[in-house]
Amino acid sequence: MTLRVQLCGEFRVWRGRKELTPTLARLGKPKTLLKIFITHPGRIFSPDELIELLWPEAPADTSATNLRKRISELRRALEPHLSRGSQSHYILTRSGGYCFNPHAPCTTDVQEFLRLWEEGQRFESAGQFGQAICAYERALALAQGEFLAEDRYEEWTLALRERWHEMVLKTLSRLAECYAHLREYQRALDQCRKMLELAPTREEIYRQKMLYHYLAGEESEAVHTYQTCVETLKRALDLQPSPETLALYEQIIQREVSAPLPPALHNLPQELTSFIGRAREISQIKQLLFSARLVTLTGPGGCGKTRLARKVASELLRDYPDGVWLIELAAIADPKACAGADRRFPGAARNRPSSGSGPALPAPQEKKYAARAGQL
Incomplete structure (x- = not known):
């Protein structure tokens, strides 16, 4: 039976149609263990690593016993009918440690997000911007709420959360570019605003927004965006805009922006055979x-x-x-x-x-x- 896991926003788990979230919430540490395992499928964690993550201040002898009990509880929560001594389909014992079975029937919202991201990339590379937009928007619909929001202050989540943050920004940026290729500049600008909410000091987002305003015939808004960039960088980081941003600003006020000719817009499929005759x-x-x-x-x-x-x-x-x-x-x-x-x-x-x-x-x-x- 397939396990489904939601990592964005509230952490939730289903086995088939049955939600396991309440059971895991009552257990406590097994829920944390599942989060650790599911975000690193296939990686073998030694007992010492897991103990350090779960009970950093506890005595080693009692922590080892606690870990074995919590692993057992997690296995039973995921597979209530698992008989004693049977191999779990999800939580494996390997080389003296534990790991989440990468081949187990399990899907997560993050996996589906990445699949849609790759699909969007393929469509975009082929110049099929309409389909790319559909794929990117479906991916972003899954990114509702923070990644592992309940664990935002846990050290083991920091790198994961940062990578997810960058992935969402990258997807918004590609979505904006696809809209711009279709000359839907207001929709492209909407994505820029979302990006700035997530990363208000990211200078390349301001450049993207400046360019779209200019292409939409909104030169005053492009200038205003540059001024906002200058003020934000100074206030938050005590920095000046980069030469690249300044150069774009000067091109805008001189109306000399050199925008590349967009490729032909279409969503026609790649033909596998040549067309002969007719x-x-x-x-x-x-x-x-x-x-x-x-x-x-x-x-x-x-x-x-x-x-x-x-x-x-x-x-x-x-x-x-x-x-x-x-x-x-x-x-x-x-x-x-x-x-x-x-x-x-x-x-x-x-x-x-x-x-x-x-x-x-x-x-x-x-x-x-x-x-x-x-x-x-």
Whole structure:
């Protein structure tokens, strides 16, 4: 049965659907032991290390006995039906010490956060900023409350808490960058404000915020952000802004900020095979897209409509600087829900050709939607 552990905010534990938090709270030290083990899966702690963490002032002989009892209590709390002498699935005895089994059926909110972070990184690296935003936001939704909030003053948590703090800041920063790539500068600025609440003296956050204000046409706000940075660094650290921050400020007031050209915005999947032929159809679809607001591809299932639509979309990336978006409709059962499906992609409804004229580029449609459209 899977163990689920919440490390952010209140420490909570479930085995399957049953919550074990009240039982662990009554036991006391076994709860602390679980926190130590679960945050270091696979690491073997010697009895002396654990005694130092739990009873630093107690006599060694009594502490060793206490430790064995508390380990036994923790094992029974996690596995009430574990018979005497049986091997625990979670708390292992190894080389004279103890460890949390890294292969045990167990998930934590931190593990899920890191999985979503890596997913966001992959999407961002591929230029698929809409999906990256979804992944980063889902990760941050798990980061509610302090990491091991009940143990904020325990020495063994300090390094862990600092790493978690940096991870949250890094995720907010990447989320802000993704929004900026989509030219959703106000949402990018929202992430900067959250970062400054967590790290009010972090100078690179001020630079990020200054740049987004400038790109949003809010030059006075960019200057104000610089002034706030100067005052905060002086008051809190008795420091002056770095040359990098000063250089950005001077570029802003002179309106000479050199922002790199953003990559083409899209969420098109990486194709595993090359596209061969159908040049005539591709040319016809391109022509239709510049004279109609909607182009529907119809045909028997499996004839390659979706692949053809993605090919055309990939060839039009530079013609639509606001983005080309694939909106999955196959999983939508209610036809009325299709109209709002593009809301997941910031700014997707505003796509226009670079010339400023012509229709919005409709996202390539999935097969089911194309078939329904063809029957209207």
